[in-house]
Amino acid sequence: NAGVTQTPKFRVLKTGQSMTLLCAQDMNHEYMYWYRQDPGMGLRLIHYSVGEGTTAKGEVPDGYNVSRLKKQNFLLGLESAAPSQTSVYFCASSYLRTNEQFFGPGTRLTVL
Amino acid sequence: AQSVTQLGSHVSVSEGALVLLRCNYSSSVPPYLFWYVQYPNQGLQLLLKYTSAATLVKGINGFEAEFKKSETSFHPTKPSAHMSDAAEYFCAVTAGGGADGLTFGKGTHLIIQP
Numbered sequence: 369n370a371g372v373t374q375t376p377k378f379r380v381l382k383t384g385q386s387m388t389l390l391c392a393q394d395m396n397h398e399y400m401y402w403y404r405q406d407p408g409m410g411l412r413l414i415h416y417s418v419g420e421g422t423t424a425k426g427e428v429p430d431g432y433n434v435s436r437l438k439k440q441n442f443l444l445g446l447e448s449a450a451p452s453q454t455s456v457y458f459c460a461s462s463y464l465r466t467n468e469q470f471f472g473p474g475t476r477l478t479v480l
Numbered sequence: 481a482q483s484v485t486q487l488g489s490h491v492s493v494s495e496g497a498l499v500l501l502r503c504n505y506s507s508s509v510p511p512y513l514f515w516y517v518q519y520p521n522q523g524l525q526l527l528l529k530y531t532s533a534a535t536l537v538k539g540i541n542g543f544e545a546e547f548k549k550s551e552t553s554f555h556p557t558k559p560s561a562h563m564s565d566a567a568e569y570f571c572a573v574t575a576g577g578g579a580d581g582l583t584f585g586k587g588t589h590l591i592i593q594p
Binding site: 372401403408409410411412413416424426427458460467468469470471472473474 | 489512514516522523524525526529531570572574580581582583584585586587
C-alpha cells in the first residue's frame with residue numbers, strides 16, 4: 369500500500385496564479401484533511417472531509433477551496449495565490465472513529 | 481474547543497540520557513491525544529496515542545507516555561536517547577470522532593548531543 373500520497377512535492381507560484389494540490393489515499397479512509405505547516409506554528413487545519421462529496425472548513429480556510437469527488441482523493445485549490453500562502457501543505461486521512469491520522473509526505477509551496 | 485501546549489520549543493539531551501517531552505491539553509470532553517514525530521523534510525509519523533483504552537501507552541522507537549487526567553498531561557519519555565531521535569515532535573488533540581481534525585501544539589525540536 370502506498371498510504372497517503374501528495375502531488376506535487378514542490379511548486380513555485382507567482383502572486384495571483386492558481387494551482388491544485390492532489391491528495392490520494394489507498395486505505396479506504398472516510399476522513400481526509402488538509403493542513404498547513406508554518407515555522408513555530410505547528411500544523412493548522414485548512415479544510416476537511418468526512419466522506420465522498422462532503423467538505424467542511426477548518427481553522428484557516430480563507431483563500432482555499434477543496435473537493436472530494438472520489439473517496440480516495442481530496443483536492444486543495446488556490447484560486448489566486450498570495451505570498452502568505454507560502455507553506456508546507458500536508459494531507460492526512462483517518463478511518464472512521466479511530467482518530468489516528470496518516471499523513472502524506474507534504475508539498476512545499478512558495479508564492480513569490 | 482480543545483488546545484494543547486507543548487513546553488519547550490527546543491529540548492537538548494545527551495546521547496544515552498532520559499528524554500522527556502511535555503504536553504498539556506485543554507478539552508471540555510474526554511480527549512484523544514497523539515504525539516507525532518517529523519524527521520527533516522518528511523511527513524508526520526505517529527509516535528504514540530491515547531484513546532482511553534489504557535493510561536500508559538507504548539509507542540515506537542522506545543517511547544512511552546502516561547495519560548494523567550488530573551494534570552491534563554501526556555508527556556512521552558524514553559529512557560536512553562539515541563542520535564536517531566533528533567527530530568521535531570508534535571502533540572495533538574481531538575475530541576469525539578475526529579471529525580474536526582487535530583489541534584496541534586507548536587512543536588518541540590529535540591536535539592541529541594553526542
